[in-house]
Amino acid sequence: MSDQLSSSAQSVTEMVEGLARAARVAQRQLAQMDAPAKEQALKFAADALRSAEAEILAANAQDIVNGAANGLSPAMLDRLKLTPERLAGVADAVAQVASLTDPVGQVIDETARPNGMVLQRVRVPVGVIGIIYESRPNVTADAAALCVRSGNATILRGGSEAVHSNRAIHAALVKGLTRGGVPADAVQLMPTQDRAAVGAMLAAAGLIDMIVPRGGKSLVARVQADARVPVLAHLDGINHTFVHAAADADMAKAIALNAKMRRTGICGAMETLLIDATYPDPHGLVEPLLAAGCELRGDARACAIDPRIAPASDEDWDTEYLEAILSVAVVDGLDAALAHIAAHASGHTDAIVTANQAVADRFLGEVDSAIVMHNASSQFADGGEFGLGAEIGIATGRLHARGPVALEGLTTYKWLVRGSGQVRP
Structure with a gap:
């Protein structure tokens, strides 16, 4: 039995590593898309969500039935539930992200050195972002939209309680995004609910660049304790x-x-x-x-x-x-x-x-x-209410990003140095 468990864990790890490598390739392609192209792809994605309303609500209804049978609290069921109005809001949030200013390529600051070199700090995508979340199926759309707009590929791992909703939303998103030229592997949904997949994501240093957990205290605590990948998260909202x-x-x-x-x-x-x-x-x-x-x-x-x-x-x-x-x-x-x-x-x-x-x-x-x-x-306390569009989460740490994390929080920067033949004495 132990050999079988070991083999299963190894296969999940190999699967996650394969997803991450595919995401890395897709992210390089996504990074070459200009702002108008990403905007159009996200508008197609919003349209695809609206067109798939019947399928998404039917999938969500199955999750609600399963959740009630499994003893989810009223608050958790409320987080899980989609209505036509809520789904319209999810699609509108994707469209809103499409209309936001693209942060990629923005010049944060520029300095001319005494030797004539010109230095710029320019916003660039983080790379491949893993999102681990529970209950709320809107996170599937919010995270995908924010990552695509900011030039990042993402691997989404939703909770088992929302599995049908997440799959339906993901299918609609990919249909719209690929219509707009975004590589399908830029937005991937974990194909298994095996808990080993979470551990494999947390251990994927060098393949996944950042983890964002959204969910209950036990999930976030586990992520923060076990991750070998940088984490952007909050633990409690007291x-x-x-x-x-x-x-x-x-x-x-x-x-x-x-x-x-x-x-x-x-x-x-x-x-x-x-x-x-x-x-x-x-x-x-x-x-x-x-x-x-x-x-x-x-x-x-x-x-x-x-x-x-x-x-x-x-x-x-x-x-x-x-x-x-x-x-x-x-x-x-x-x-x-x-x-x-x-x-x-x-x-x-x-x-x-x-x-x-x-x-x-x-x-x-x-x-x-x-x-x-x-x-x-x-x-x-919400990215949409702050005018940031959909948010990927709230960060309570003191590094990189704090508060509602939206487009700017999903970028880092690099230095561009332009010289005219300078050599260091």
């Missing part, structure tokens, strides 16, 4: 909203309710509400959340606001719920809010609601997260 004493009450209610309950299963959802101890109407802030069916867990002062608020455990402050559960803490002003966020935030998105601009400026300057907001819902 996002805070601090309602300052000077917050407008109506604005605070609307933002808190939207930040948590618009869609509880997305990474931009608020997971902890911080209320200034001198905020005049804390009950008016939590009542709409309770009325909407949100379970609240609080510290002692928060529990005193409403008897329906249950005591929070130590773990609650470090939990990404991704469902209708919210931690609530009452804090003594801005400094205490900043300290709580520094201790418990995941570096994703944190927000303040206040009419005091000086307080807002301190919060924006001192909170060390990828996205920091003033008087806005954390649900706006």
Whole structure:
């Protein structure tokens, strides 16, 4: 049996290496396509998604049935589900990426040296990007579009819960992209759900240039722990909203309710509400959340606001719920809010609601997260809402790219040096 398992793992590794080599060849061809050609190919891809609506929705319906039978949570099923409106949004996002400015070839800066040499830093594709993701079938289209527009080949490995949806979306994308001249191997979908394929991708240093994981904490943690390829990712979305004493009450209610309950299963959802101890109407802030069916867990002062608020455990402050559960803490002003966020935030998105601009400026300057907001819902933590088109994910690290990762985040740069015969003394 051990020999059979070893042979199976070897065959998966060989398959992944073959996909990566084919992607490398396709990426070199893709890199030679000019911006208008890539734009047209992506428009064809968007059209192909619209034309394949019936097939994609039928495939998604099968995934929903399977997911419910396998015990997926309501939040996970919501992430998985496609409707005609959501699918139209997926196609529109691909078309939007097509219309964005191509970053490849952009001159970041230019310097003339005293010896007459001219140096430029120019944006270039990263190369071959592996995307490992769960649940959301829209990632198949978003990732493909962003990678093609930025000149990268991609290998997509979606979760088993969305396998039928991913295959239908991928087939439509490739049909449109190849019509526009993009090599089919520039966008490949992993043909197996064998978990060994993930390990093979993570180990494919020199064949895959970057890994982007999108999914649950266990997936991202595994990728970050095991990868021998650079990783661009966030682990948790433990996002805070601090309602300052000077917050407008109506604005605070609307933002808190939207930040948590618009869609509880997305990474931009608020997971902890911080209320200034001198905020005049804390009950008016939590009542709409309770009325909407949100379970609240609080510290002692928060529990005193409403008897329906249950005591929070130590773990609650470090939990990404991704469902209708919210931690609530009452804090003594801005400094205490900043300290709580520094201790418990995941570096994703944190927000303040206040009419005091000086307080807002301190919060924006001192909170060390990828996205920091003033008087806005954390649900706006999204590449599309930032005007970037579809995003490939949110990055919370401090290297290369941070926040919503779109076209620019999928490029690196090279130096171009133009001389006139200079030799170094």
